[in-house]
Amino acid sequence: MVSQLSTMTGEALDRLHAKANADYAAFKERGLKLNLTRGKPSAAQLDLSNELLSLPGGSDYLSGAIDCRNYGDMAGLPDLRALLAPVFGLTADRVLLGNNASLSLMHDAVVFALLRGTSDSPRPWSKESRVAFLCPVPGYDRHFAICQDFGIQMISVPLTDQGPDMDVVEALVAEDAGIKGMWCVPKYSNPTGTVYSDETVDRLARMRTAAPDFRLFWDNAYAVHHLTADRVEISNIDMLCTQHGHANRPFIFGSTSKITFAGAGVGIFGGSAANVAWYAKHMSTQTIGGDKVNQLRHLRLLKTTTGVYDLMERHRSILAPKFDTVLQVFADRLGALGVATWTKPQGGYFITLDVPDGCAKATVRLAKEAGLELTPAGATHPYGSDPNDRTIRIAPSFPPLSEVAHAAEGVACSVLLAATEACARV
Amino acid sequence: MVSQLSTMTGEALDRLHAKANADYAAFKERGLKLNLTRGKPSAAQLDLSNELLSLPGGSDYLSGAIDCRNYGDMAGLPDLRALLAPVFGLTADRVLLGNNASLSLMHDAVVFALLRGTSDSPRPWSKESRVAFLCPVPGYDRHFAICQDFGIQMISVPLTDQGPDMDVVEALVAEDAGIKGMWCVPKYSNPTGTVYSDETVDRLARMRTAAPDFRLFWDNAYAVHHLTADRVEISNIDMLCTQHGHANRPFIFGSTSKITFAGAGVGIFGGSAANVAWYAKHMSTQTIGGDKVNQLRHLRLLKTTTGVYDLMERHRSILAPKFDTVLQVFADRLGALGVATWTKPQGGYFITLDVPDGCAKATVRLAKEAGLELTPAGATHPYGSDPNDRTIRIAPSFPPLSEVAHAAEGVACSVLLAATEACARV
Numbered sequence: 001m002v003s004q005l006s007t008m009t010g011e012a013l014d015r016l017h018a019k020a021n022a023d024y025a026a027f028k029e030r031g032l033k034l035n036l037t038r039g040k041p042s043a044a045q046l047d048l049s050n051e052l053l054s055l056p057g058g059s060d061y062l063s064g065a066i067d068c069r070n071y072g073d074m075a076g077l078p079d080l081r082a083l084l085a086p087v088f089g090l091t092a093d094r095v096l097l098g099n100n101a102s103l104s105l106m107h108d109a110v111v112f113a114l115l116r117g118t119s120d121s122p123r124p125w126s127k128e129s130r131v132a133f134l135c136p137v138p139g140y141d142r143h144f145a146i147c148q149d150f151g152i153q154m155i156s157v158p159l160t161d162q163g164p165d166m167d168v169v170e171a172l173v174a175e176d177a178g179i180k181g182m183w184c185v186p187k188y189s190n191p192t193g194t195v196y197s198d199e200t201v202d203r204l205a206r207m208r209t210a211a212p213d214f215r216l217f218w219d220n221a222y223a224v225h226h227l228t229a230d231r232v233e234i235s236n237i238d239m240l241c242t243q244h245g246h247a248n249r250p251f252i253f254g255s256t257s258k259i260t261f262a263g264a265g266v267g268i269f270g271g272s273a274a275n276v277a278w279y280a281k282h283m284s285t286q287t288i289g290g291d292k293v294n295q296l297r298h299l300r301l302l303k304t305t306t307g308v309y310d311l312m313e314r315h316r317s318i319l320a321p322k323f324d325t326v327l328q329v330f331a332d333r334l335g336a337l338g339v340a341t342w343t344k345p346q347g348g349y350f351i352t353l354d355v356p357d358g359c360a361k362a363t364v365r366l367a368k369e370a371g372l373e374l375t376p377a378g379a380t381h382p383y384g385s386d387p388n389d390r391t392i393r394i395a396p397s398f399p400p401l402s403e404v405a406h407a408a409e410g411v412a413c414s415v416l417l418a419a420t421e422a423c424a425r426v
Numbered sequence: 427m428v429s430q431l432s433t434m435t436g437e438a439l440d441r442l443h444a445k446a447n448a449d450y451a452a453f454k455e456r457g458l459k460l461n462l463t464r465g466k467p468s469a470a471q472l473d474l475s476n477e478l479l480s481l482p483g484g485s486d487y488l489s490g491a492i493d494c495r496n497y498g499d500m501a502g503l504p505d506l507r508a509l510l511a512p513v514f515g516l517t518a519d520r521v522l523l524g525n526n527a528s529l530s531l532m533h534d535a536v537v538f539a540l541l542r543g544t545s546d547s548p549r550p551w552s553k554e555s556r557v558a559f560l561c562p563v564p565g566y567d568r569h570f571a572i573c574q575d576f577g578i579q580m581i582s583v584p585l586t587d588q589g590p591d592m593d594v595v596e597a598l599v600a601e602d603a604g605i606k607g608m609w610c611v612p613k614y615s616n617p618t619g620t621v622y623s624d625e626t627v628d629r630l631a632r633m634r635t636a637a638p639d640f641r642l643f644w645d646n647a648y649a650v651h652h653l654t655a656d657r658v659e660i661s662n663i664d665m666l667c668t669q670h671g672h673a674n675r676p677f678i679f680g681s682t683s684k685i686t687f688a689g690a691g692v693g694i695f696g697g698s699a700a701n702v703a704w705y706a707k708h709m710s711t712q713t714i715g716g717d718k719v720n721q722l723r724h725l726r727l728l729k730t731t732t733g734v735y736d737l738m739e740r741h742r743s744i745l746a747p748k749f750d751t752v753l754q755v756f757a758d759r760l761g762a763l764g765v766a767t768w769t770k771p772q773g774g775y776f777i778t779l780d781v782p783d784g785c786a787k788a789t790v791r792l793a794k795e796a797g798l799e800l801t802p803a804g805a806t807h808p809y810g811s812d813p814n815d816r817t818i819r820i821a822p823s824f825p826p827l828s829e830v831a832h833a834a835e836g837v838a839c840s841v842l843l844a845a846t847e848a849c850a851r852v
Binding site: 038040041043046047049050052053054055056057058059060061067068069070071072099100101103104107108111114115116126142145146149150257261262263264282284285286287288289290291292293294 | 464466469476479480482483484485486487493494497525530533537540572688689690708710711712713714716717718720
């Protein structure tokens with residue numbers, strides 16, 4: 001953003017800078033230790049699933065005829081697949097259950113495509129002269145890290161409030177056969193909270209791609225993670241791709257990590273029958289199957305698909321006040337000054353804060369010096385590099401509510417000081 | 427092996443064939459459904475760890491200051507690393523905990539080496555014109571499947587009763603820079619039960635390799651899986667490689683799969699500091715960490731390293747009688763006839779049965795037709811192809827003891843019929 005400070009008189013700016021300095025010093029003086037870095041659930045949220053700590057219990061280890069303790073049944077327990085599939089717009093026969101991290105499923109899908117090719121690939125991606133992914137920005141740093149680790153070129157695409165800028169996307173994928181994939185967090189996107197519009201999803205499903213084996217990496221991480229009573233629904237990518245003759249286009253990922261236990265949930269991969277058979281084939285070289293006792297635990301805890309939705313309501317009651325608090329502090333402290341804009345997400349785990357160009361790193365540094373850890377500036381962009389040094393990801397979920405207000409004030413103080421110092425330098 | 431049947435008179439052979447036919451028909455008539463295919467623990471063995479089904483219990487989710495339910499602490503709980511590391515001859519600072527399958531850790535180590543190279547590689551293995559692994563045979567089909575899936579050439583090496591034939595191994599690795607790895611199950615090897623001698627381990631640690639980034643894939647799957655009171659120890663590959671100036675040579679793998687729950691245990695990777703840092707770097711792109719609640723469960727169940735050894739004694743009391751039964755039936759039914767030889771393992775999960783050349787597939791087919799599933803002939807060799815059609819893997823662990831004798835009799839009947847029919851054809 002362009003700061004409104006640039007239109008201020010020198011005297012007004014000096015006054016604002018002096019006040020920012022004083023407020024920041026006062027905040028720092030309090031010696032708080034605060035952390036808004038990562039999208040971790042709070043202890044109170046994890047407590048909601050503490051039954052998992054003693055489930056399945058006793059000598060309950062059978063799911064149908066399956067002894068969950070033993071090897072086998074690689075695709076995962078049929079009953080849990082049936083319970084979770086609808087959450088991601090799929091059916092039980094077209095999902096596989098992984099272990100505790102959908103990130104691993106995404107990473108491994110990239111690995112299998114690199115080393116063996118997808119079911120539609122003329123050759124393994126690693127045998128291509130070049131492999132590129134489209135990366136809507138701001139986006140998720142762990143997606144970008146997978147590309148960076150494997151030397152996959154990242155091409156940034158602007159994220160609008162309807163999702164990725166589809167004019168840009170369509171033009172790129174139609175021309176460039178090296179573009180093999182695209183990262184998408186279609187609902188309550190990390191870190192902006194963006195919800196892909198029906199038109200965006202339809203255009204993603206319909207668009208012509210130069211690569212015959214182009215894949216949408218559809219990370220529906222926040223499928224049921226609402227912050228308001230409005231349970232936002234997005235279009236079904238699986239159905240639309242099939243309708244448009246591109247059934248194999250989406251690799252669909254989800255997990256219970258932010259439903260039950262962040263580090264001990266169940267990941268899910270799904271898509272077309274061909275994609276699922278492809279993933280299963282390579283997975284069968286990697287493992288005899290996921291942890292079925294943990295799958296049984298989840299079955300016993302959640303009981304039904306409705307059980308998932310009910311549990312998410314309880315998460316909302318803990319999370320929504322934290323988001324409201326941050327938004328209120330930002331409005332109170334920054335709203336009238338034109339030095340920042342921020343998203344007001346209806347779900348997910350993040351708020352994106354845009355500060356004046358060139359001020360994001362300085363803001364994060366000042367916050368850190370005052371005892372407040374923020375996600376590193378640049379993490380929201382490929383290669384950790386935000387060309388405008390503008391975007392900061394705010395993650396209010398982990399600290400208790402009592403600390404969130406302090407942390408948001410710390411952010412506001414740091415933004416104001418960084419912005420007024422930047423203008424002072426101009 | 428060469429059958430002694432070939433020295434029999436025609437009449438004696440006819441009598442034996444007639445008896446084999448009658449015994450086989452009688453076995454088939456019983457209409458049993460038996461399975462000796464895979465090295466799965468029995469329900470009685472799994473019952474030994476049923477406490478896991480309700481552990482950690484209550485609101486027990488802390489290990490030190492770590493909330494096991496949340497993200498983070500990628501290397502795994504320090505207390506469980508300290509508990510398990512000595513089982514594999516390592517220290518807590520040089521092991522990482524994975525999820526439920528050490529097979530995944532092996533697969534992923536191969537993947538990371540292919541796509542990124544090891545810490546000693548001049549380039550990623552996938553950029554080499556050729557990558558080959560040494561495969562002691564008979565060996566483990568899932569090791570071979572990893573090579574086959576990724577186009578890694580497999581070079582068979584004979585397994586002696588001291589381990590791989592080291593004259594062959596040393597000559598190959600000294601000359602051929604394309605040999606990047608070697609599969610080793612150094613104790614109670616799958617499927618022969620072979621224990622690598624001290625000299626073998628020392629020569630593996632000491633040998634000169636043409637490839638600067640050669641790795642031993644040291645799958646110590648049966649480290650504590652004794653079948654006798656003699657707890658066989660092997661030399662410490664980590665210490666020996668370090669002594670000989672090849673600290674990075676071994677990638678060491680283990681798991682609790684056949685200690686606690688086969689499908690819900692904890693895998694472990696270890697080795698030199700450089701290897702562990704290398705694995706951790708790539709693992710950090712793949713996951714935020716393994717399932718720490720399951721790690722905590724294991725900590726609460728096993729309590730100490732001694733707890734592992736005690737639990738294994740209880741497994742032995744269930745497993746050893748099954749092995750004894752098979753060996754007794756084989757001795758009674760096949761011992762005097764010179765139509766088969768078999769290993770008498772002191773640990774592990776398998777007996778290797780060698781039948782007359784050209785008779786393994788026929789034996790497995792006959793067994794199947796009589797209701798007894800055996801591991802497919804050839805599975806013990808790279809590419810599923812046993813050039814002598816001789817070797818059959820017998821896995822007595824899964825059926826209850828009462829069925830094991832029937833199954834062993836079914837094996838004996840099928841061997842005899844296959845062998846006498848083969849001789850009749852000659």
